[in-house]
Amino acid sequence: MTAVSPLFRAAGRLVSPGGSKGKLTILTYHRVPADIDPLLSSDQVDAQKFAKHMRAISECFNVLPLPQAIEHLERGTLPARALSITFDDGYQDNYTIALPILQRHGLKATFFVCSGYLNEGLMFNDVIVEALRACPSADLNLSWLGLGQIPVHDLVSKRLASEKILGAVKYLPFSEREEACGRLWQSAVPGKERPRLMMTDEQIRKLASLGMTIGGHTHTHPILNRLDLDSAREDIALNRRMLGALIGQEPVVFAYPNGRPVRDYGHEHVKLLKELGYQSAVSTAWGVATQSCDRYQLPRFSPWDDNPRRLVLRLFKNALLGQRPLTAPDAS
Ligand SMILES: [Zn+2]
Structure with missing residues (x-):
């Protein structure tokens, strides 16, 4: 340069x-x-x-x-x-x-x-990404978000899933968005502590x-x-x-x-x-x-x-x- x-x-x-x-x-x-x-x-x-x-x-x-x-x-x-x-x-x-x-x-x-x-906090987009990163399952049932059963078995599918979930919750009213992210965390990585x-x-x-x-x-x-x-x-x-x-x-x-x-x-x-x-x-x-x-x-x-x-x-x-x-x- x-x-x-x-x-x-x-x-x-x-x-x-x-x-x-x-x-x-x-x-x-x-x-x-x-x-x-x-x-x-x-x-x-x-x-x-x-x-x-x-x-x-x-x-x-x-x-x-x-x-x-x-x-x-x-x-x-x-x-x-x-x-x-x-x-x-x-x-x-x-x-x-x-x-x-x-x-x-x-x-x-x-x-x-x-x-x-x-x-200690974590923004909603990061709750989604970090939940999927740590998720040990091959797929997740997200029919409650209108997304059905989605695969999360590797990095590519996790990345796709995070984009879909982000699109589904981003413009929800604030409390609904927080609730959806909390529910996602519990179903993907129950009991796990959130990263800092x-x-x-x-x-x-x-x-x-x-x-x-x-x-x-x-x-x-x-x-x-x-x-x-x-x-x-x-x-x-x-x-x-x-x-x-x-x-x-x-x-x-x-x-x-x-x-x-x-x-x-x-x-x-x-x-x-x-x-x-x-x-x-x-x-x-x-x-x-x-x-x-x-x-x-x-x-x-x-x-x-x-x-x-x-x-x-x-x-x-x-x-x-x-x-x-x-x-x-x-x-x-
Ligand atoms: Zn910002």
Whole structure:
């Protein structure tokens, strides 16, 4: 990468200029497993790929902490090739695997944390994956989920099964989804303890003390559009209070769970965030943030390339073409 970096940097200044025409690329990561996990999606970023990403990004982009980058974007003082790195949910491997790689390159990142799963918790998607991973049976009777008898005898069938179950429960009302995941766990691995995948309180405090940004991501990761507004307010406010108590300062940036504008959250949630004291928020709509973007619905991008050059070219293409991101319109 190093030999071509000057060329890439020059090209990057054209597609991602600074100043009043500034563009901010915001990357989203989730889990960063030590090795490729056959039960996770094929576009996962493991330790090796993440290290390649960070090396290429530190050579070709100006990486800024997200809150500062947003301030620069608004004031028209962003540097060219501006980029911020974010992680959603609060996975422990963000601390054990990703943090040392970030530190090696002197990079700061933002971690959007669901307070309800810290320490011992497990998010519903992981309950499904981990239940299937540990399931010793050849098949599972999931007719109560409308899925019938499904095979789970090897990694391929477990992966297929987890996608089917995820599709069946993802948009259920929150309590029904929790109940379905609990029932799945009991039928797949009765009595087994759930593995620990999320960060501890102490790890969150350590991240903050190292100059990393901690952002809000709700307490229990509900799809906000599936909740009544009062419950959404309670969940978002509780998350902000709990993170504030942990790190001594309430977070100012927020990421919507699942994050797809219109489908997963609406403009009423944008208003909620303002009411509750948040200063900006990110969605999962793909695009690049410009001065004309709603600072409470900034788009992000999730690169998956293994090849560093292809990664940088993809980020440039996003900076060039991703300027009209999807947002939840203000209907009031
Ligand atoms: Zn999330």
